[in-house]
Structures are given as structure tokens and as C-alpha cells.
Amino acid sequence: MIKRLFDIVCAALGLLLLTPLLVAAALWVKLDSPGPALFRQTRVGRHGVPFTIHKFRTMRVAPGAAITVGADPRITRAGRWLRASKLDELPQLWDVLRGVMSLVGPRPELPHYVVLYPADLREQVLAVRPGITDPASLxxxxxxxxxxxxxxxxxxxxxxxxxxxxxxxxxxxxKASLLTDLRVILRTLVRVVRS
Incomplete structure (x- = not known):
């Protein structure tokens, strides 16, 4: 309950305060290459329920591998910067606000990777809301x-x-708790500032 309230307050404040940055990033993505500003993809959420995740589009609209390898030629100029700064993840504040994600939690995977999870780990990892950041992402x-x-x-x-x-x-x-979440958020912010 406290974690969810914390998520709602932080996501709402984040969206409100970062609106100019979000608009600027969306315009840059649109001007840099043809296609939508946002990238939408089906991921597996809490209890195995699929949901649509939102990110700023960082690649050209073209077929390709699900994973990004090194200096992938599909990555746009805007995309390189957005990925390096992790700002491509900011639209997920909306996913947090609508309740399908948390600020901190296991990163949501594509369905074809989730089927590879061992049963015991699958149950444990999918018991909590997926997050924008987590220890594995760091x-x-x-x-x-x-x-x-x-x-x-x-x-x-x-x-x-x-x-x-x-x-x-x-x-x-x-061992998820508000304290562990605060630590992960702090480490994430430090990483973003350094990048």
C-alpha cells in the first residue's frame, strides 16, 4: 500500500515537472527520423499478465532482432542520447501511474523470454509489479x-x-521494501547524472 502510494505520488510529480523535457524529447524523436515518438511493446507484468509498455522510440521503424547489440545501426541520433541518459524510459512514469508498473521492480520481459524462466523464479519475479529500474538493470x-x-x-x-x-x-x-526502493532509485539517479 505504501509502495503504491509512493509510486503514484512520484510518477504524478515526475510527469508534471518533466513535461517540458518530455515534449522536447518527443519532438526530437519525431524530427530525427520518420515514425511515432513513442515505442509500444507487449511485456509480461505482475502475475504474468501482458501489458503495453511505453518508451521514447530510439530506433528506426524497421524489422530486426528483439535485443539491441552494441552500436546497432537501427539506433537513431536522438536514440543514442536518450538511451545513454536513460531518458527513453521516462514515458513509463505513465505506466506506473496507471498501475501496471512500479518505479522499482524487475524489468518486464518479452513473452518469449518469460517462458524460459524456471518455475520457482518465475513465480517469485512475477509476484511484484515490474519496474522502471531495479538492481539487475543497474x-x-x-x-x-x-x-x-x-x-x-x-x-x-x-x-x-x-x-x-x-x-x-x-x-x-x-526483500522489496520502500527503503530498498529508495536505495535503487538513488543509485539509478547517480548513474543517470554520470551518463
């Missing part, structure tokens, strides 16, 4: 660069990175 902030070094990026993600992220997400879900 630990793997350079995920695209790691995948670029792999001979088979998709296999590397499925067999190495995803299991490691799942363990971190399960550990978070097991």
Missing part, C-alpha cells in the same frame, strides 16, 4: 556492449545474461 547497464562481444548475442542473452538478471530480480522481490 548491474547490466552495459548489456548491449556485452552482447556485442558475444559470438551469438541471442544465445548469450538467453543462457548467461537472462539467468543472472533473474537471480538479481528474485533477490529483490524477496
Amino acid at each position: 548491474a547490466f547497464s552495459q548489456e548491449a556492449a556485452l552482447l556485442a562481444e558475444a559470438a551469438d548475442p541471442e544465445r548469450e542473452y538467453r543462457e548467461v545474461i537472462l539467468p543472472a538478471k533473474l537471480k538479481l530480480s528474485a533477490a529483490y522481490a524477496a
Whole structure:
């Protein structure tokens, strides 16, 4: 209850205070390449319920792999900056406000990756609302660069990175509290400022 109230207050304030930045980012995305300002995708949420996640579009509208590897040529000029600063995630404040996400929680995955979760970890990770940030996101902030070094990026993600992220997400879900959330938010803000 306290976590949800904290999410609502912070998301509402964030959307209100960051409106000029959100509008500027949306205009930049639109002017930089053809396509919508927002990217929408189906992810798996709490208790396995699918939902639509929102981000600023950082890639050209074209078919391609589900994962981003290194300096992916699909990434736009605006997209490079938005990804580096993590500002592409800001539209998810709306997802927090509407109750399908939290500020802090395991990052929501695509359905075809969720089916790979071991049953025990699946139940634990999906017991909480997915978040904009979490310990796994911080630990793997350079995920695209790691995948670029792999001979088979998709296999590397499925067999190495995803299991490691799942363990971190399960550990978070097991001890989630407002205090742990505040710590993760602080670490995230420090990372954003440094980037």
C-alpha cells in the first residue's frame, strides 16, 4: 500500500515537472527520423499478465532482432542520447501511474523470454509489479556492449545474461521494501547524472 502510494505520488510529480523535457524529447524523436515518438511493446507484468509498455522510440521503424547489440545501426541520433541518459524510459512514469508498473521492480520481459524462466523464479519475479529500474538493470547497464562481444548475442542473452538478471530480480522481490526502493532509485539517479 505504501509502495503504491509512493509510486503514484512520484510518477504524478515526475510527469508534471518533466513535461517540458518530455515534449522536447518527443519532438526530437519525431524530427530525427520518420515514425511515432513513442515505442509500444507487449511485456509480461505482475502475475504474468501482458501489458503495453511505453518508451521514447530510439530506433528506426524497421524489422530486426528483439535485443539491441552494441552500436546497432537501427539506433537513431536522438536514440543514442536518450538511451545513454536513460531518458527513453521516462514515458513509463505513465505506466506506473496507471498501475501496471512500479518505479522499482524487475524489468518486464518479452513473452518469449518469460517462458524460459524456471518455475520457482518465475513465480517469485512475477509476484511484484515490474519496474522502471531495479538492481539487475543497474548491474547490466552495459548489456548491449556485452552482447556485442558475444559470438551469438541471442544465445548469450538467453543462457548467461537472462539467468543472472533473474537471480538479481528474485533477490529483490524477496526483500522489496520502500527503503530498498529508495536505495535503487538513488543509485539509478547517480548513474543517470554520470551518463
